[in-house]
Amino acid sequence: MYRHSVEIIENKKIASNIYKMTIISNHVAQTANPGQFIHIKIPYDESLLLRRPISINGVNRDQNLVDIVYQVVGKGTKILSHLVTGEKLDILGPLGRGFWIPKGTKKIYIVGGGCGVAPIRFIGERWNHLDITSFLGFRGQSWAYQIDEFEKFSIKVFLSSDDGSIGFKGPIISLLDKQLSIDKPDLIMACGPIHMIKALQKTLIKYDIPCQISLxxxxxxxxxxxxxxxxxxxxxxxxxxxxxxxxxxxxxxxxxxxxxxxxxxx
Ligand SMILES: Cc1cc2nc3c(=O)[nH]c(=O)nc-3n(C[C@H](O)[C@H](O)[C@H](O)COP(=O)(O)OP(=O)(O)OC[C@H]3O[C@@H](n4cnc5c(N)ncnc54)[C@H](O)[C@@H]3O)c2cc1C
Ligand code: FES
Structure with missing residues:
Protein backbone atom coordinates (compact mmCIF):
# COMPACT_ATOMS: atom_id res chain seq x y z
CA MET A 1 0.00 0.00 0.00
CA TYR A 2 1.32 3.44 -0.84
CA ARG A 3 -0.67 6.63 -0.23
CA HIS A 4 0.29 9.50 -2.48
CA SER A 5 -0.97 12.55 -4.28
CA VAL A 6 -1.22 12.34 -8.06
CA GLU A 7 -1.89 14.89 -10.77
CA ILE A 8 -4.68 14.46 -13.29
CA ILE A 9 -3.31 14.64 -16.83
CA GLU A 10 -6.64 14.14 -18.62
CA ASN A 11 -10.24 13.31 -17.70
CA LYS A 12 -12.68 12.82 -20.56
CA LYS A 13 -15.97 11.19 -21.42
CA ILE A 14 -15.44 8.18 -23.70
CA ALA A 15 -18.97 6.71 -23.81
CA SER A 16 -22.38 7.25 -22.27
CA ASN A 17 -21.72 7.87 -18.56
CA ILE A 18 -18.20 6.41 -18.89
CA TYR A 19 -15.04 8.46 -18.30
CA LYS A 20 -11.35 7.80 -18.77
CA MET A 21 -8.92 9.52 -16.45
CA THR A 22 -5.14 9.58 -16.87
CA ILE A 23 -3.02 10.34 -13.81
CA ILE A 24 0.71 10.51 -13.35
CA SER A 25 2.12 8.11 -10.74
CA ASN A 26 5.59 6.66 -11.00
CA HIS A 27 4.79 4.09 -8.29
CA VAL A 28 1.55 2.77 -9.82
CA ALA A 29 2.85 2.82 -13.40
CA GLN A 30 5.97 0.85 -12.49
CA THR A 31 4.47 -1.69 -10.06
CA ALA A 32 0.80 -2.31 -11.01
CA ASN A 33 -0.39 -5.61 -12.44
CA PRO A 34 -3.62 -6.27 -14.37
CA GLY A 35 -6.57 -6.67 -12.00
CA GLN A 36 -5.16 -4.38 -9.32
CA PHE A 37 -6.95 -1.18 -8.35
CA ILE A 38 -6.35 2.25 -6.87
CA HIS A 39 -8.40 3.50 -3.92
CA ILE A 40 -9.37 7.11 -4.47
CA LYS A 41 -10.25 9.74 -1.86
CA ILE A 42 -13.07 11.78 -3.37
CA PRO A 43 -12.21 15.48 -3.10
CA TYR A 44 -14.52 18.44 -2.34
CA ASP A 45 -17.12 16.48 -0.30
CA GLU A 46 -16.19 15.73 3.29
CA SER A 47 -19.28 13.50 3.68
CA LEU A 48 -17.72 10.94 1.34
CA LEU A 49 -15.47 9.33 3.91
CA LEU A 50 -14.87 6.05 2.12
CA ARG A 51 -12.44 5.90 -0.75
CA ARG A 52 -13.73 4.58 -4.09
CA PRO A 53 -11.92 1.60 -5.70
CA ILE A 54 -11.30 1.83 -9.45
CA SER A 55 -9.33 -0.75 -11.44
CA ILE A 56 -6.27 0.11 -13.45
CA ASN A 57 -7.12 0.20 -17.15
CA GLY A 58 -3.55 0.45 -18.41
CA VAL A 59 -0.19 2.06 -17.76
CA ASN A 60 2.51 3.81 -19.76
CA ARG A 61 5.72 2.93 -17.93
CA ASP A 62 7.90 5.25 -20.04
CA GLN A 63 5.85 8.29 -19.03
CA ASN A 64 4.60 7.05 -15.62
CA LEU A 65 0.99 7.43 -16.75
CA VAL A 66 -1.90 5.39 -15.39
CA ASP A 67 -5.35 5.12 -16.97
CA ILE A 68 -8.59 4.36 -15.15
CA VAL A 69 -12.04 4.06 -16.73
CA TYR A 70 -15.09 4.61 -14.55
CA GLN A 71 -18.84 4.72 -14.85
CA VAL A 72 -20.72 7.52 -13.08
CA VAL A 73 -23.11 5.76 -10.69
CA GLY A 74 -23.27 7.96 -7.59
CA LYS A 75 -21.90 11.00 -5.80
CA GLY A 76 -18.24 9.92 -5.77
CA THR A 77 -17.89 9.08 -9.44
CA LYS A 78 -19.94 12.19 -10.33
CA ILE A 79 -17.36 14.36 -8.57
CA LEU A 80 -14.54 12.48 -10.31
CA SER A 81 -16.15 13.19 -13.68
CA HIS A 82 -15.95 16.95 -13.05
CA LEU A 83 -12.23 17.03 -12.22
CA VAL A 84 -9.93 18.66 -14.75
CA THR A 85 -6.30 18.54 -15.89
CA GLY A 86 -3.89 19.72 -13.20
CA GLU A 87 -6.10 18.88 -10.21
CA LYS A 88 -4.75 16.49 -7.60
CA LEU A 89 -6.10 13.20 -6.21
CA ASP A 90 -5.15 11.38 -3.02
CA ILE A 91 -4.83 7.67 -3.88
CA LEU A 92 -3.74 4.40 -2.32
CA GLY A 93 -2.30 1.78 -4.56
CA PRO A 94 -1.83 -0.31 -6.45
CA LEU A 95 -3.95 -2.56 -4.21
CA GLY A 96 -5.18 -6.16 -4.31
CA ARG A 97 -4.03 -9.35 -5.94
CA GLY A 98 -4.58 -9.11 -9.66
CA PHE A 99 -4.73 -11.66 -12.47
CA TRP A 100 -1.82 -14.01 -12.99
CA ILE A 101 -0.63 -16.24 -15.81
CA PRO A 102 -0.06 -19.88 -14.76
CA LYS A 103 3.01 -21.57 -16.26
CA GLY A 104 2.45 -22.97 -19.73
CA THR A 105 -0.45 -20.63 -20.60
CA LYS A 106 -0.40 -19.71 -24.28
CA LYS A 107 -3.96 -18.98 -25.26
CA ILE A 108 -6.44 -16.92 -23.21
CA TYR A 109 -9.98 -15.66 -23.55
CA ILE A 110 -10.65 -12.37 -21.76
CA VAL A 111 -14.24 -11.48 -20.95
CA GLY A 112 -15.58 -8.09 -19.83
CA GLY A 113 -19.03 -6.69 -19.22
CA GLY A 114 -19.87 -2.98 -18.81
CA CYS A 115 -17.30 -1.25 -16.60
CA GLY A 116 -15.66 -4.68 -16.19
CA VAL A 117 -14.25 -4.20 -19.71
CA ALA A 118 -11.85 -1.59 -18.28
CA PRO A 119 -9.63 -3.84 -16.11
CA ILE A 120 -9.33 -6.59 -18.71
CA ARG A 121 -7.83 -4.18 -21.23
CA PHE A 122 -4.76 -4.06 -18.97
CA ILE A 123 -4.45 -7.87 -19.36
CA GLY A 124 -4.09 -7.52 -23.12
CA GLU A 125 -1.73 -4.57 -22.83
CA ARG A 126 0.59 -6.38 -20.39
CA TRP A 127 0.47 -9.93 -21.76
CA ASN A 128 0.17 -9.22 -25.49
CA HIS A 129 2.65 -12.04 -26.27
CA LEU A 130 -0.23 -14.46 -25.58
CA ASP A 131 -2.82 -15.60 -28.09
CA ILE A 132 -5.78 -13.46 -26.90
CA THR A 133 -9.45 -13.52 -27.87
CA SER A 134 -11.67 -10.84 -26.32
CA PHE A 135 -15.37 -10.99 -25.46
CA LEU A 136 -16.88 -7.60 -24.64
CA GLY A 137 -20.47 -6.99 -23.56
CA PHE A 138 -22.10 -3.56 -23.38
CA ARG A 139 -25.60 -2.15 -22.80
CA GLY A 140 -25.56 -0.70 -26.31
CA GLN A 141 -23.48 1.18 -28.86
CA SER A 142 -23.39 4.44 -26.91
CA TRP A 143 -22.04 2.60 -23.83
CA ALA A 144 -19.24 0.84 -25.74
CA TYR A 145 -15.63 1.94 -25.32
CA GLN A 146 -12.01 1.02 -26.15
CA ILE A 147 -12.95 -1.63 -28.74
CA ASP A 148 -10.10 -0.34 -30.93
CA GLU A 149 -7.69 -0.92 -28.04
CA PHE A 150 -8.78 -4.57 -27.77
CA GLU A 151 -8.41 -4.98 -31.54
CA LYS A 152 -4.70 -4.09 -31.20
CA PHE A 153 -3.85 -7.18 -29.12
CA SER A 154 -6.68 -9.62 -29.87
CA ILE A 155 -6.83 -12.26 -32.58
CA LYS A 156 -10.57 -11.67 -32.57
CA VAL A 157 -12.97 -9.43 -30.65
CA PHE A 158 -16.49 -10.72 -30.01
CA LEU A 159 -19.04 -8.02 -29.17
CA SER A 160 -22.52 -8.14 -27.72
CA SER A 161 -25.08 -5.66 -26.42
CA ASP A 162 -28.37 -5.80 -24.55
CA ASP A 163 -30.23 -3.94 -27.31
CA GLY A 164 -28.40 -5.38 -30.35
CA SER A 165 -27.08 -1.94 -31.38
CA ILE A 166 -23.56 -3.36 -31.43
CA GLY A 167 -22.57 -6.98 -32.07
CA PHE A 168 -24.68 -9.94 -31.03
CA LYS A 169 -27.97 -9.10 -29.28
CA GLY A 170 -27.81 -10.85 -25.92
CA PRO A 171 -25.42 -11.71 -23.11
CA ILE A 172 -21.72 -11.90 -23.89
CA ILE A 173 -21.59 -15.24 -22.03
CA SER A 174 -23.84 -16.76 -24.73
CA LEU A 175 -21.24 -15.82 -27.34
CA LEU A 176 -18.47 -17.19 -25.14
CA ASP A 177 -20.39 -20.44 -24.69
CA LYS A 178 -20.78 -20.81 -28.46
CA GLN A 179 -17.08 -20.20 -29.03
CA LEU A 180 -16.03 -22.60 -26.25
CA SER A 181 -18.00 -25.36 -27.94
CA ILE A 182 -15.66 -25.07 -30.95
CA ASP A 183 -12.36 -23.85 -29.51
CA LYS A 184 -10.89 -23.88 -26.01
CA PRO A 185 -8.26 -21.61 -24.43
CA ASP A 186 -5.83 -22.54 -21.65
CA LEU A 187 -7.34 -19.90 -19.38
CA ILE A 188 -10.29 -17.50 -19.15
CA MET A 189 -10.07 -14.17 -17.30
CA ALA A 190 -13.19 -12.14 -16.61
CA CYS A 191 -14.61 -9.05 -14.94
CA GLY A 192 -18.17 -7.79 -15.01
CA PRO A 193 -21.44 -7.48 -13.13
CA ILE A 194 -22.53 -10.25 -10.78
CA HIS A 195 -25.18 -11.57 -13.19
CA MET A 196 -22.47 -11.98 -15.86
CA ILE A 197 -20.13 -13.74 -13.44
CA LYS A 198 -22.93 -16.10 -12.35
CA ALA A 199 -23.75 -16.91 -15.99
CA LEU A 200 -20.05 -17.53 -16.62
CA GLN A 201 -19.79 -19.91 -13.65
CA LYS A 202 -22.86 -21.80 -14.90
CA THR A 203 -21.44 -22.07 -18.42
CA LEU A 204 -18.08 -23.30 -17.17
CA ILE A 205 -19.68 -26.35 -15.55
CA LYS A 206 -19.76 -27.81 -19.08
CA TYR A 207 -16.08 -27.16 -19.78
CA ASP A 208 -12.89 -28.09 -17.99
CA ILE A 209 -11.17 -24.71 -18.36
CA PRO A 210 -9.56 -22.72 -15.54
CA CYS A 211 -11.02 -19.24 -15.09
CA GLN A 212 -10.00 -16.25 -13.01
CA ILE A 213 -12.65 -13.68 -12.12
CA SER A 214 -12.36 -10.22 -10.63
CA LEU A 215 -15.03 -9.31 -8.08
C1 LIG B 1 -11.85 -3.80 -6.89
C2 LIG B 1 -12.88 -2.90 -7.55
C3 LIG B 1 -12.58 -2.36 -8.79
C4 LIG B 1 -13.51 -1.51 -9.40
N1 LIG B 1 -13.19 -1.01 -10.63
C5 LIG B 1 -14.05 -0.21 -11.25
C6 LIG B 1 -13.72 0.34 -12.54
O1 LIG B 1 -12.64 0.09 -13.10
N2 LIG B 1 -14.63 1.16 -13.13
C7 LIG B 1 -15.83 1.43 -12.52
O2 LIG B 1 -16.63 2.17 -13.11
N3 LIG B 1 -16.17 0.95 -11.32
C8 LIG B 1 -15.31 0.13 -10.66
N4 LIG B 1 -15.64 -0.36 -9.43
C9 LIG B 1 -16.91 0.06 -8.81
C10 LIG B 1 -16.73 1.46 -8.20
O3 LIG B 1 -15.85 1.36 -7.11
C11 LIG B 1 -18.07 2.02 -7.72
O4 LIG B 1 -18.93 2.19 -8.82
C12 LIG B 1 -17.85 3.36 -7.03
O5 LIG B 1 -17.18 3.17 -5.80
C13 LIG B 1 -19.19 4.04 -6.78
O6 LIG B 1 -18.96 5.23 -6.06
P1 LIG B 1 -20.05 6.39 -6.08
O7 LIG B 1 -19.76 7.29 -4.92
O8 LIG B 1 -20.13 7.03 -7.41
O9 LIG B 1 -21.40 5.62 -5.88
P2 LIG B 1 -22.16 5.29 -4.52
O10 LIG B 1 -22.94 6.50 -4.14
O11 LIG B 1 -21.19 4.71 -3.53
O12 LIG B 1 -23.10 4.15 -5.03
C14 LIG B 1 -24.03 4.41 -6.10
C15 LIG B 1 -24.69 3.12 -6.53
O13 LIG B 1 -23.72 2.21 -7.04
C16 LIG B 1 -23.73 0.99 -6.30
N5 LIG B 1 -22.34 0.56 -6.10
C17 LIG B 1 -21.33 1.26 -5.55
N6 LIG B 1 -20.20 0.55 -5.51
C18 LIG B 1 -20.49 -0.65 -6.05
C19 LIG B 1 -19.75 -1.85 -6.28
N7 LIG B 1 -18.48 -1.97 -5.95
N8 LIG B 1 -20.39 -2.88 -6.86
C20 LIG B 1 -21.68 -2.80 -7.19
N9 LIG B 1 -22.45 -1.70 -7.00
C21 LIG B 1 -21.87 -0.65 -6.42
C22 LIG B 1 -24.37 1.35 -4.97
O14 LIG B 1 -25.02 0.21 -4.39
C23 LIG B 1 -25.38 2.37 -5.38
O15 LIG B 1 -26.54 1.80 -5.89
C24 LIG B 1 -14.75 -1.21 -8.78
C25 LIG B 1 -15.03 -1.75 -7.54
C26 LIG B 1 -14.11 -2.59 -6.93
C27 LIG B 1 -14.42 -3.17 -5.59
S1 FES C 1 -12.33 -3.16 2.25
FE1 FES C 1 -11.73 -3.22 4.35
S2 FES C 1 -11.19 -5.32 4.59
FE2 FES C 1 -11.60 -5.16 2.47
Missing amino acids: EERMGCGIGGCLVCTCAIGSKNNWNYKKVCTHGPVFWSEEVILDGEFETKC
Whole structure:
Protein backbone atom coordinates (compact mmCIF):
# COMPACT_ATOMS: atom_id res chain seq x y z
CA MET A 1 0.00 0.00 0.00
CA TYR A 2 1.32 3.44 -0.84
CA ARG A 3 -0.67 6.63 -0.23
CA HIS A 4 0.29 9.50 -2.48
CA SER A 5 -0.97 12.55 -4.28
CA VAL A 6 -1.22 12.34 -8.06
CA GLU A 7 -1.89 14.89 -10.77
CA ILE A 8 -4.68 14.46 -13.29
CA ILE A 9 -3.31 14.64 -16.83
CA GLU A 10 -6.64 14.14 -18.62
CA ASN A 11 -10.24 13.31 -17.70
CA LYS A 12 -12.68 12.82 -20.56
CA LYS A 13 -15.97 11.19 -21.42
CA ILE A 14 -15.44 8.18 -23.70
CA ALA A 15 -18.97 6.71 -23.81
CA SER A 16 -22.38 7.25 -22.27
CA ASN A 17 -21.72 7.87 -18.56
CA ILE A 18 -18.20 6.41 -18.89
CA TYR A 19 -15.04 8.46 -18.30
CA LYS A 20 -11.35 7.80 -18.77
CA MET A 21 -8.92 9.52 -16.45
CA THR A 22 -5.14 9.58 -16.87
CA ILE A 23 -3.02 10.34 -13.81
CA ILE A 24 0.71 10.51 -13.35
CA SER A 25 2.12 8.11 -10.74
CA ASN A 26 5.59 6.66 -11.00
CA HIS A 27 4.79 4.09 -8.29
CA VAL A 28 1.55 2.77 -9.82
CA ALA A 29 2.85 2.82 -13.40
CA GLN A 30 5.97 0.85 -12.49
CA THR A 31 4.47 -1.69 -10.06
CA ALA A 32 0.80 -2.31 -11.01
CA ASN A 33 -0.39 -5.61 -12.44
CA PRO A 34 -3.62 -6.27 -14.37
CA GLY A 35 -6.57 -6.67 -12.00
CA GLN A 36 -5.16 -4.38 -9.32
CA PHE A 37 -6.95 -1.18 -8.35
CA ILE A 38 -6.35 2.25 -6.87
CA HIS A 39 -8.40 3.50 -3.92
CA ILE A 40 -9.37 7.11 -4.47
CA LYS A 41 -10.25 9.74 -1.86
CA ILE A 42 -13.07 11.78 -3.37
CA PRO A 43 -12.21 15.48 -3.10
CA TYR A 44 -14.52 18.44 -2.34
CA ASP A 45 -17.12 16.48 -0.30
CA GLU A 46 -16.19 15.73 3.29
CA SER A 47 -19.28 13.50 3.68
CA LEU A 48 -17.72 10.94 1.34
CA LEU A 49 -15.47 9.33 3.91
CA LEU A 50 -14.87 6.05 2.12
CA ARG A 51 -12.44 5.90 -0.75
CA ARG A 52 -13.73 4.58 -4.09
CA PRO A 53 -11.92 1.60 -5.70
CA ILE A 54 -11.30 1.83 -9.45
CA SER A 55 -9.33 -0.75 -11.44
CA ILE A 56 -6.27 0.11 -13.45
CA ASN A 57 -7.12 0.20 -17.15
CA GLY A 58 -3.55 0.45 -18.41
CA VAL A 59 -0.19 2.06 -17.76
CA ASN A 60 2.51 3.81 -19.76
CA ARG A 61 5.72 2.93 -17.93
CA ASP A 62 7.90 5.25 -20.04
CA GLN A 63 5.85 8.29 -19.03
CA ASN A 64 4.60 7.05 -15.62
CA LEU A 65 0.99 7.43 -16.75
CA VAL A 66 -1.90 5.39 -15.39
CA ASP A 67 -5.35 5.12 -16.97
CA ILE A 68 -8.59 4.36 -15.15
CA VAL A 69 -12.04 4.06 -16.73
CA TYR A 70 -15.09 4.61 -14.55
CA GLN A 71 -18.84 4.72 -14.85
CA VAL A 72 -20.72 7.52 -13.08
CA VAL A 73 -23.11 5.76 -10.69
CA GLY A 74 -23.27 7.96 -7.59
CA LYS A 75 -21.90 11.00 -5.80
CA GLY A 76 -18.24 9.92 -5.77
CA THR A 77 -17.89 9.08 -9.44
CA LYS A 78 -19.94 12.19 -10.33
CA ILE A 79 -17.36 14.36 -8.57
CA LEU A 80 -14.54 12.48 -10.31
CA SER A 81 -16.15 13.19 -13.68
CA HIS A 82 -15.95 16.95 -13.05
CA LEU A 83 -12.23 17.03 -12.22
CA VAL A 84 -9.93 18.66 -14.75
CA THR A 85 -6.30 18.54 -15.89
CA GLY A 86 -3.89 19.72 -13.20
CA GLU A 87 -6.10 18.88 -10.21
CA LYS A 88 -4.75 16.49 -7.60
CA LEU A 89 -6.10 13.20 -6.21
CA ASP A 90 -5.15 11.38 -3.02
CA ILE A 91 -4.83 7.67 -3.88
CA LEU A 92 -3.74 4.40 -2.32
CA GLY A 93 -2.30 1.78 -4.56
CA PRO A 94 -1.83 -0.31 -6.45
CA LEU A 95 -3.95 -2.56 -4.21
CA GLY A 96 -5.18 -6.16 -4.31
CA ARG A 97 -4.03 -9.35 -5.94
CA GLY A 98 -4.58 -9.11 -9.66
CA PHE A 99 -4.73 -11.66 -12.47
CA TRP A 100 -1.82 -14.01 -12.99
CA ILE A 101 -0.63 -16.24 -15.81
CA PRO A 102 -0.06 -19.88 -14.76
CA LYS A 103 3.01 -21.57 -16.26
CA GLY A 104 2.45 -22.97 -19.73
CA THR A 105 -0.45 -20.63 -20.60
CA LYS A 106 -0.40 -19.71 -24.28
CA LYS A 107 -3.96 -18.98 -25.26
CA ILE A 108 -6.44 -16.92 -23.21
CA TYR A 109 -9.98 -15.66 -23.55
CA ILE A 110 -10.65 -12.37 -21.76
CA VAL A 111 -14.24 -11.48 -20.95
CA GLY A 112 -15.58 -8.09 -19.83
CA GLY A 113 -19.03 -6.69 -19.22
CA GLY A 114 -19.87 -2.98 -18.81
CA CYS A 115 -17.30 -1.25 -16.60
CA GLY A 116 -15.66 -4.68 -16.19
CA VAL A 117 -14.25 -4.20 -19.71
CA ALA A 118 -11.85 -1.59 -18.28
CA PRO A 119 -9.63 -3.84 -16.11
CA ILE A 120 -9.33 -6.59 -18.71
CA ARG A 121 -7.83 -4.18 -21.23
CA PHE A 122 -4.76 -4.06 -18.97
CA ILE A 123 -4.45 -7.87 -19.36
CA GLY A 124 -4.09 -7.52 -23.12
CA GLU A 125 -1.73 -4.57 -22.83
CA ARG A 126 0.59 -6.38 -20.39
CA TRP A 127 0.47 -9.93 -21.76
CA ASN A 128 0.17 -9.22 -25.49
CA HIS A 129 2.65 -12.04 -26.27
CA LEU A 130 -0.23 -14.46 -25.58
CA ASP A 131 -2.82 -15.60 -28.09
CA ILE A 132 -5.78 -13.46 -26.90
CA THR A 133 -9.45 -13.52 -27.87
CA SER A 134 -11.67 -10.84 -26.32
CA PHE A 135 -15.37 -10.99 -25.46
CA LEU A 136 -16.88 -7.60 -24.64
CA GLY A 137 -20.47 -6.99 -23.56
CA PHE A 138 -22.10 -3.56 -23.38
CA ARG A 139 -25.60 -2.15 -22.80
CA GLY A 140 -25.56 -0.70 -26.31
CA GLN A 141 -23.48 1.18 -28.86
CA SER A 142 -23.39 4.44 -26.91
CA TRP A 143 -22.04 2.60 -23.83
CA ALA A 144 -19.24 0.84 -25.74
CA TYR A 145 -15.63 1.94 -25.32
CA GLN A 146 -12.01 1.02 -26.15
CA ILE A 147 -12.95 -1.63 -28.74
CA ASP A 148 -10.10 -0.34 -30.93
CA GLU A 149 -7.69 -0.92 -28.04
CA PHE A 150 -8.78 -4.57 -27.77
CA GLU A 151 -8.41 -4.98 -31.54
CA LYS A 152 -4.70 -4.09 -31.20
CA PHE A 153 -3.85 -7.18 -29.12
CA SER A 154 -6.68 -9.62 -29.87
CA ILE A 155 -6.83 -12.26 -32.58
CA LYS A 156 -10.57 -11.67 -32.57
CA VAL A 157 -12.97 -9.43 -30.65
CA PHE A 158 -16.49 -10.72 -30.01
CA LEU A 159 -19.04 -8.02 -29.17
CA SER A 160 -22.52 -8.14 -27.72
CA SER A 161 -25.08 -5.66 -26.42
CA ASP A 162 -28.37 -5.80 -24.55
CA ASP A 163 -30.23 -3.94 -27.31
CA GLY A 164 -28.40 -5.38 -30.35
CA SER A 165 -27.08 -1.94 -31.38
CA ILE A 166 -23.56 -3.36 -31.43
CA GLY A 167 -22.57 -6.98 -32.07
CA PHE A 168 -24.68 -9.94 -31.03
CA LYS A 169 -27.97 -9.10 -29.28
CA GLY A 170 -27.81 -10.85 -25.92
CA PRO A 171 -25.42 -11.71 -23.11
CA ILE A 172 -21.72 -11.90 -23.89
CA ILE A 173 -21.59 -15.24 -22.03
CA SER A 174 -23.84 -16.76 -24.73
CA LEU A 175 -21.24 -15.82 -27.34
CA LEU A 176 -18.47 -17.19 -25.14
CA ASP A 177 -20.39 -20.44 -24.69
CA LYS A 178 -20.78 -20.81 -28.46
CA GLN A 179 -17.08 -20.20 -29.03
CA LEU A 180 -16.03 -22.60 -26.25
CA SER A 181 -18.00 -25.36 -27.94
CA ILE A 182 -15.66 -25.07 -30.95
CA ASP A 183 -12.36 -23.85 -29.51
CA LYS A 184 -10.89 -23.88 -26.01
CA PRO A 185 -8.26 -21.61 -24.43
CA ASP A 186 -5.83 -22.54 -21.65
CA LEU A 187 -7.34 -19.90 -19.38
CA ILE A 188 -10.29 -17.50 -19.15
CA MET A 189 -10.07 -14.17 -17.30
CA ALA A 190 -13.19 -12.14 -16.61
CA CYS A 191 -14.61 -9.05 -14.94
CA GLY A 192 -18.17 -7.79 -15.01
CA PRO A 193 -21.44 -7.48 -13.13
CA ILE A 194 -22.53 -10.25 -10.78
CA HIS A 195 -25.18 -11.57 -13.19
CA MET A 196 -22.47 -11.98 -15.86
CA ILE A 197 -20.13 -13.74 -13.44
CA LYS A 198 -22.93 -16.10 -12.35
CA ALA A 199 -23.75 -16.91 -15.99
CA LEU A 200 -20.05 -17.53 -16.62
CA GLN A 201 -19.79 -19.91 -13.65
CA LYS A 202 -22.86 -21.80 -14.90
CA THR A 203 -21.44 -22.07 -18.42
CA LEU A 204 -18.08 -23.30 -17.17
CA ILE A 205 -19.68 -26.35 -15.55
CA LYS A 206 -19.76 -27.81 -19.08
CA TYR A 207 -16.08 -27.16 -19.78
CA ASP A 208 -12.89 -28.09 -17.99
CA ILE A 209 -11.17 -24.71 -18.36
CA PRO A 210 -9.56 -22.72 -15.54
CA CYS A 211 -11.02 -19.24 -15.09
CA GLN A 212 -10.00 -16.25 -13.01
CA ILE A 213 -12.65 -13.68 -12.12
CA SER A 214 -12.36 -10.22 -10.63
CA LEU A 215 -15.03 -9.31 -8.08
CA GLU A 216 -16.20 -5.71 -7.72
CA GLU A 217 -17.44 -5.99 -4.13
CA ARG A 218 -18.34 -2.86 -2.10
CA MET A 219 -15.27 -1.76 -0.19
CA GLY A 220 -14.32 0.20 2.89
CA CYS A 221 -10.65 0.52 3.78
CA GLY A 222 -9.32 -1.41 0.76
CA ILE A 223 -6.38 -2.75 2.79
CA GLY A 224 -7.77 -5.61 4.86
CA GLY A 225 -8.80 -3.81 8.04
CA CYS A 226 -12.59 -3.41 8.03
CA LEU A 227 -14.10 -6.67 6.66
CA VAL A 228 -16.65 -4.76 4.54
CA CYS A 229 -15.62 -6.64 1.40
CA THR A 230 -15.77 -10.26 2.54
CA CYS A 231 -16.90 -12.95 0.13
CA ALA A 232 -17.38 -16.71 0.55
CA ILE A 233 -14.51 -18.62 -1.06
CA GLY A 234 -14.13 -22.40 -1.20
CA SER A 235 -16.64 -25.14 -1.92
CA LYS A 236 -20.27 -25.31 -0.72
CA ASN A 237 -19.26 -27.62 2.13
CA ASN A 238 -15.92 -26.09 2.95
CA TRP A 239 -15.66 -22.34 2.62
CA ASN A 240 -14.14 -19.34 4.36
CA TYR A 241 -14.73 -15.63 4.22
CA LYS A 242 -11.96 -13.92 2.30
CA LYS A 243 -11.33 -10.23 1.85
CA VAL A 244 -11.85 -9.14 -1.73
CA CYS A 245 -9.51 -6.16 -1.23
CA THR A 246 -6.43 -8.14 -0.19
CA HIS A 247 -7.04 -11.82 -1.03
CA GLY A 248 -8.61 -10.69 -4.33
CA PRO A 249 -10.22 -9.02 -6.17
CA VAL A 250 -9.16 -11.86 -8.50
CA PHE A 251 -10.06 -15.44 -7.53
CA TRP A 252 -10.45 -18.78 -9.30
CA SER A 253 -14.04 -18.82 -10.55
CA GLU A 254 -14.75 -22.30 -9.14
CA GLU A 255 -13.93 -21.06 -5.62
CA VAL A 256 -16.30 -18.08 -5.57
CA ILE A 257 -19.68 -18.84 -4.01
CA LEU A 258 -22.20 -16.34 -5.31
CA ASP A 259 -25.51 -18.10 -4.92
CA GLY A 260 -27.91 -19.22 -2.20
CA GLU A 261 -27.18 -17.96 1.30
CA PHE A 262 -24.09 -16.05 0.15
CA GLU A 263 -25.85 -13.89 -2.39
CA THR A 264 -26.12 -10.85 -0.12
CA LYS A 265 -22.39 -10.97 0.75
CA CYS A 266 -21.07 -10.97 -2.80
C1 LIG B 1 -11.85 -3.80 -6.89
C2 LIG B 1 -12.88 -2.90 -7.55
C3 LIG B 1 -12.58 -2.36 -8.79
C4 LIG B 1 -13.51 -1.51 -9.40
N1 LIG B 1 -13.19 -1.01 -10.63
C5 LIG B 1 -14.05 -0.21 -11.25
C6 LIG B 1 -13.72 0.34 -12.54
O1 LIG B 1 -12.64 0.09 -13.10
N2 LIG B 1 -14.63 1.16 -13.13
C7 LIG B 1 -15.83 1.43 -12.52
O2 LIG B 1 -16.63 2.17 -13.11
N3 LIG B 1 -16.17 0.95 -11.32
C8 LIG B 1 -15.31 0.13 -10.66
N4 LIG B 1 -15.64 -0.36 -9.43
C9 LIG B 1 -16.91 0.06 -8.81
C10 LIG B 1 -16.73 1.46 -8.20
O3 LIG B 1 -15.85 1.36 -7.11
C11 LIG B 1 -18.07 2.02 -7.72
O4 LIG B 1 -18.93 2.19 -8.82
C12 LIG B 1 -17.85 3.36 -7.03
O5 LIG B 1 -17.18 3.17 -5.80
C13 LIG B 1 -19.19 4.04 -6.78
O6 LIG B 1 -18.96 5.23 -6.06
P1 LIG B 1 -20.05 6.39 -6.08
O7 LIG B 1 -19.76 7.29 -4.92
O8 LIG B 1 -20.13 7.03 -7.41
O9 LIG B 1 -21.40 5.62 -5.88
P2 LIG B 1 -22.16 5.29 -4.52
O10 LIG B 1 -22.94 6.50 -4.14
O11 LIG B 1 -21.19 4.71 -3.53
O12 LIG B 1 -23.10 4.15 -5.03
C14 LIG B 1 -24.03 4.41 -6.10
C15 LIG B 1 -24.69 3.12 -6.53
O13 LIG B 1 -23.72 2.21 -7.04
C16 LIG B 1 -23.73 0.99 -6.30
N5 LIG B 1 -22.34 0.56 -6.10
C17 LIG B 1 -21.33 1.26 -5.55
N6 LIG B 1 -20.20 0.55 -5.51
C18 LIG B 1 -20.49 -0.65 -6.05
C19 LIG B 1 -19.75 -1.85 -6.28
N7 LIG B 1 -18.48 -1.97 -5.95
N8 LIG B 1 -20.39 -2.88 -6.86
C20 LIG B 1 -21.68 -2.80 -7.19
N9 LIG B 1 -22.45 -1.70 -7.00
C21 LIG B 1 -21.87 -0.65 -6.42
C22 LIG B 1 -24.37 1.35 -4.97
O14 LIG B 1 -25.02 0.21 -4.39
C23 LIG B 1 -25.38 2.37 -5.38
O15 LIG B 1 -26.54 1.80 -5.89
C24 LIG B 1 -14.75 -1.21 -8.78
C25 LIG B 1 -15.03 -1.75 -7.54
C26 LIG B 1 -14.11 -2.59 -6.93
C27 LIG B 1 -14.42 -3.17 -5.59
S1 FES C 1 -12.33 -3.16 2.25
FE1 FES C 1 -11.73 -3.22 4.35
S2 FES C 1 -11.19 -5.32 4.59
FE2 FES C 1 -11.60 -5.16 2.47
